[in-house]
Amino acid sequence: MNLPVLVKHKIEANVNSDRFQENFCSIAQFGIQQNGGVTRLAFSKEDMDARNFLIEAMRSARLQVTIDPIGNIRGRRAGTEPNLAPVMIGSHLDTVPDGGHYDGVVGVLAALEVISTFNDLEIETQRSIEIVNFCAEESSRFGMATIGSKAITGKIKQSDLTALIDNDGESLHSVLTKMGQSLDDLSSSTLDDSSLHAYLELHIEQGPVLENKGVNIGIVTDIAAPTRFKVKITGRSDHSGNTPMDMRRDALAGAAEIVLTVEQLTTNGGENTVGTVGELTVHPSAMNVIPGQVELSVDIRDTNLSDKNKVVQQLKKRLETIAKTRQLEMVITPICDDTPVKLSGQIVSKLSHHATKLGLSYLTMPSGAGHDAMHFATIVPTGLI
Ligand SMILES: [Zn+2]
Incomplete structure (x- = not known):
């Protein structure tokens, strides 16, 4: 597929789809699994190979490459007015682990392809353009998501990062030190509204809406934010044969009621409210023992903060009722309570306008994923997008 790029009024350019495809194939080799998935955890050998490939490709595209203290790779193409804040x-x-070929990669390679197309056609831009690969967007290795973009936007302090370790006990700090980076310089790479003009990202949808509706692209208006907490439910483990039904304190039956309550409250919540219980640990987990303890996770997301808060409040009330009725103890441990963000209305209308001009069908939609x-x-x- 040839994806057209519209540049300044009347110049119409097509990206080089063969080159774009080749770069995908090259990146996919780093961490490819037998089942076809890709495992490329942050700063692993596979990730470092992919990063080195990108650095080489950026240099070939004549970008000025820098790696900031947290490990984000940035490549700059100077504009005709280099003093203006870049895009x-x-x-x-x-x-x-076992991820897809396109999640994240499409955004980095699309940025690279835009630059290469500009180079091919000798198109100059007024503002400089910086393309970037953010490190550790996935939480799979260090338990925290979007580390690179949090750091570059000043959303995180050095002290928040020093405690991060992976499952093998290796710290992010030690990984970065081995790479020659230093968290001491973290604040030096923080961007603010004077050092950046705009930010753009292309990402896969990670959902079924566009495909189901047969629409080419989704233009994102809002990004949902999660409220997450763990619930530890304690009942009593008893013999499954000798304990009458009215004398049980079954933690798993209580958990089952919570799972269905999350589904019911979010289904009846706001337009974009979603809720999931994705983890459930049952103790002692034996066929003939009434479960005495269950731990579960709750993840509620919404693009509308008040809709989300309403569902969370309702859910907490219902948890109290379930605990009381079933004589269970419940301890709630908060994990996060984030605020949804609105993306630029001006960029949404620009993207919509250009999609129409290019004959691409589009949908303005929220993103449920961060x-x-x-x-x-x-x-x-x-x-x-
Ligand atoms: Zn992603």
Whole structure:
């Protein structure tokens, strides 16, 4: 497929789809699994190989490449007015275990392809363009998501990062030190509204809406934010044969009621409210023992803060009732309570206008998943396709 790029009024350019495809194939080799998935955890050998490939490709595209203290790779193409704040375009190359080929990669390679197309056609831009690969967008290795974009937008302090370790006990600090980076310089790379003009990101949808509706692209208006907490439910483990039904304190039956309550409240919540119980640990987990303890996770997301808060409040009330009725103890441990972000209305209408002009069908829609773009939205005009 040839994806056209419209540049300044009347120049119409096509990206080089063969080159774009070749770069995908090259990146996919780093961490490819037998089942076809890709495992490229942040700063692993596979991720470092992909990063080095990108650095080489950026240099071939005549970009000035820098690696900032947290490990984000940035490549700058100077504009005709280099003193103006640049436009940044990017995403991430790291993946979850057995991840897809396109998540994150499409955004980084699309940015690179835009630059290469500009080079091919000798197109100059007034503002400089910086393309970026954010490190550790996925939380799979260090338990925290979007580390690179949080750092570059000043959403995180050095002290928040020093404690991060992976499952093998290796710290992010030690990984970065081995790469020659230093967290001491973290604040030096923080961008604000004077050092950046706008941020743009292309990402896969990670959902079924566009395909189901047969629409080419989604232009994102809002990014949902999660409220997450764990619930530890304690009942009593008893023999499954000798304990009458009215004398049980079954923690799993209580958990089952919670799972259905999350589904019911979010289904009846706001237009974009979603809720999931994705983890459930049952103790002692034996066929003939009534479960005495269950731990579960709750993830509620919405693009509308008051809709989300309403559902969370309702859910907490219902948890109290379930605990009381079933004589269970419940302990709630908060994980996060984030605020949804709105993306630039001006960029949404520009993207919609150009999609129409290019004959691409589009949908303006919220994104239920978090992305690097969400950290930029509070600083500079931000767009996400
Ligand atoms: Zn992603």
